[in-house]
Amino acid sequence: MPFTTMWPGIATPGSAKARFASSPRPNWPTDSLIDEIRLISWKWLGRGTMPRMARKLLASASLVLFGVFLAFGVLEVAVRVMGKAPPTGEPAFFWQEDARFGWFHTPGAEGYYFNPPGEYHAYAKVNSAGLMDREYSVEKPEGVYRILVLGDSFAEGLRVPMDTAFHSILEEELNAAGKRVEVINAGVAGWGTDQQLLFYREIGRKYAPDMVLLAFFPGNDVMNNAIGLEAANFGGVKKPYFLLEDGKLVLRNQPVGSEPGPVDIVATPAPAPDPIPERPRLAFLRPILAHSAFYRYFVPRLRVLAPRFALKLAQWGLIEPGGETSDARQGPDYIPLAYGVYKTPLDDPWLAAWRITEALLAELKREVEVDGAELRVVVIPAQPQVEPAAWQHILQTYPAMQAHTWDLDQPNRMLADILRRQRTPYLDLLPIFRAWDGPTLFFPIDGHWNERGHRLAGQALFDWLQADIP
Structure with missing residues (x-):
């Protein structure tokens, strides 16, 4: 044969x-x-x-393998010597479920907060009142001007040391100018204007602020305020929310879990088949690779720079499934929901989200002024608005976005129109950040401000506010 x-x-x-x-x-x-x-x-x-051919083949393969191991060893040493090795273990966790707000800080929680790429590694501690700040007495000291900062993760400031966050910079600069000022940080990651309004009602007003400074992030605050969008993004209803009924705000689902979810959750495309096999063939190597500093440094960056290759490695089991896998599960037409705020024209759910946002801003202003204080708004810029390369990377990562028209300034214009109608003073940091000609103001992968970004924001706020504070 x-x-x-x-x-x-x-x-x-x-x-x-x-x-x-x-x-x-x-x-x-x-x-x-x-x-x-x-x-x-x-x-x-x-x-x-x-045979001779096989010996040559084996020798060549051995040389290649030796070169790979040598390069890996050099990179391993370089990452460690340069202090770029990401931390091992898990970052500290600072939040707990809360029936009033959905979630809130755990009083006394402390530890180091970091992300897998090791872009930041900052110590933080929640004070006894559940605020990401130093201790403040509830009763305002005589002769002190108080500013209460409301906001989300940009205000929370976990990614930088607390004394370098913008609220600390603002307090430091105002006091250095001869004023007696306390700037109290009440930012909580993931909160929208609805939860910030509820916090002010429940806790914030007890501090008797003279000014409430709302740090508004158009990149997701509008979405957070509309429960149909928020529930689609979050995978369910995790918080209290407001609906507009006959032009009036109506609070629902407080305490959290007391009402069934809304029926108007925004529909999302059907997921694609899971791209990860049940038993990836090389998954047994992952615990070994996890001891490598270079591996821990390289993999998170690979997910951003080459998501398709990262997906292949996840399929083989060499890396844990991550964002690239989640995106693949969504299918080729997937567009992250939060980017809908930049789409033009806006889809109907986003128009409704802007209407409820306007109502929430008006109600917060009304309640703050009833208490004898002033509401001001600082508009937080997003990394893609400031760095064109970041937006181009997003368009390349999600090709379906290229079939639509996007306007990165649209949310800032819409918010400015609302605040002008409501006669609320505001400072838009977007032009200030765009005019910056130094190193990046953002953590490149995480997208939040680094210490330079916080310093620039704190200084800009000082320049804006100092003349109006006695």
């Missing part, structure tokens, strides 16, 4: 081909070049009759 190998020709008796053909083969798959090489090596290495 004729015998065919990876080389042309006939397997003559006594030849290496014939011995290879007649030997029993182990139960290995043979559907790739690598598998065939494994079979050949098993036959010839066992008999000490390795």
Whole structure:
């Protein structure tokens, strides 16, 4: 019977081909070049009759493997020597479920907060009142002007040391100018204007602020305020929310869980089949690789720079499934929901989200002024608005976005129109951040401000507010 190998020709008796053909083969798959090489090596290495071609092939493979290990070793040493090794373990967790707001800080929680790429590694501690700040007495000291900062993760400031966050910079600059000022930080990650209004009602007003400074982030605050969008993004209703009924705000689902979810959750595309096999073939290597500083440094950056390759590595089991896998599960038409705030024209759910946002801003202003204080708004810029390369990367990562028209200044214009109608003083930081000509103001992967960004924001707020504070 004729015998065919990876080389042309006939397997003559006594030849290496014939011995290879007649030997029993182990139960290995043979559907790739690598598998065939494994079979050949098993036959010839066992008999000490390795042909010259195979010896050269093995030598070349050994050199390549040696080069790979050498390069990996050099990079491993470089990452460690340069202090770029990301922390091991898990970052501290500072939040707990809260029936009033959905979630809130755990009083006394402390520890180091960091992300997988190791872009930041900052210590933080929640004070006894659940605020991400130093301790303040509820009763305002005599002769002190108080500013209460409301906001989300940009105001919360976990990614930088607390004394370098913008609220601390503002307090430091105002006091250095001869004023007696306390700037109390009440920012909480993920909160929208609705939760900030509820916090002010429940806790914030007890501090008797003279000014409430709302740090509004158009990048997701509008979405947070509309429960249909928020629930679609969050995967369910996790918080109290407001609806507009006959032009009036109506509070629902407080305490959290007291009402069924809304029926108007924004529809999202059906998910694609899971791209990750049930048992990736190389997953057994992952615990070993996790000890490498270079591996921990490289993988999070690979997910951003080459998500398709990262998906392949996740399919093989060499890295944990991450954002690239979540995106693949959404299918080729996936567009992250939050970017809808930049789409033009806006879809109907976003128009409704802006209406409820306007109502929430009006109600917060009304309640603050009833208490004898002033509401001001600082508008927080997003990284894609400031850095064109960041927006281009988003468009490349989600090709379906290229079929639509986007306007990165649209949310800032719409918010400015609302605040002017309501006669609320505001400072838009977007032009200030765009005019900056130094190093980046953002953590490139995380997207929040770094210490330079906080310093620039704090200084801009000082310049804006100092003349109006006694």
